[in-house]
């Protein structure tokens with residue numbers, strides 16, 4: 167029998183943590199052959215503490231309780247938690263030399279710096295969206311921006327994102343990443359301004375701004391629309407999740423990549439993203 171990857175899930179009782187546990191452990195899922203869930207970690211006060219993580223995730227029992235303690239051994243950790251929970255997770259991974267996938271969004275600048283520091287000693291994949299379709303759309307958005315940035319009459323770019331009513335951060339990490347990449351592709355002499363919503367007498371829109379609009383409705387698992395507006399026509403690039411499994415599957419792919427790289431060798435310490443995992447790091451920008 168081939169060796170499976172020992173996976174610890176941080177934020178295991180949450181919406182995303184449950185889907186990671188389910189995809190990693192459910193025998194009907196193709197990725198289950200690769201992983202053994204060895205720890206399902208959440209905070210000590212969580213009402214699901216002590217319950218079987220498989221049951222919590224809506225699958226059959228996996229013999230691993232949701233617990234606040236870290237395991238004695240793991241090959242890799244996937245984190246879908248809260249910004250305030252992330253620091254302890256990073257500390258554990260550094261102390262134990264565990265590779266880490268960070269999916270949590272809404273991180274502070276200090277937390278981004280400490281992730282970069284931690285990546286001197288362990289390999290980390292950090293991305294605001296683990297979805298293949300989203301990451302591919304980011305590359306497409308860069309290409310559209312490059313192609314149209316000097317169009318006669320000018321180009322206006324606005325980012326609309328829709329998420330479920332429970333989401334804690336706005337705009338989404340994905341929207342901010344779209345904006346960062348598009349801003350680089352705008353490559354104007356003037357600095358890009360990131361404008362969050364508009365209200366009142368705003369005056370005319372300037373050329374060098376990117377607008378962000380965060381919509382919170384019902385149970386939407388995540389949708390991003392990038393509007394490229396010109397005089398006379400527009401392009402709308404829309405990427406939408408039907409459920410959370412695109413993110414969970416992407417996180418598992420990232421975990422597998424950290425442990426086995428592209429050639430079966432573990433990835434060295436460093437800060438990686440989903441472009442690296444998906445082989446899109448060098449895609450035309």
Ligand SMILES: NC(=O)C1=CN([C@@H]2O[C@H](COP(=O)(O)OP(=O)(O)OC[C@H]3O[C@@H](n4cnc5c(N)ncnc54)[C@H](OP(=O)(O)O)[C@@H]3O)[C@@H](O)[C@H]2O)C=CC1
Pocket residue numbers: 176177178179180181182183207208209212246247248249250251268269270271272293294295296297335413
């Ligand atoms: N990169 C990507 O592809 C994606 C990223 N995300 C991001 O992942 C994060 C989680 O999303 P989601 O699953 O919807 O959120 P949830 O709130 O459903 O899940 C977070 C889980 O972490 C728990 N938690 C809180 N504090 C701690 C702690 N100190 N230690 C361990 N666990 C803790 C929460 O418990 P409690 O409920 O009691 O607070 C909850 O069970 C968000 O930042 C979201 O934006 C989401 C989807 C895709």
Ligand SMILES: O=C(O)C1=N[C@H](C(=O)O)C[C@H](O)C1
Pocket residue numbers: 271294295329330333334337338339340341387388389
């Ligand atoms: O909270 C969510 O649900 C999601 N958050 C991520 C983000 O902030 O970009 C990714 C995805 O859109 C779902």
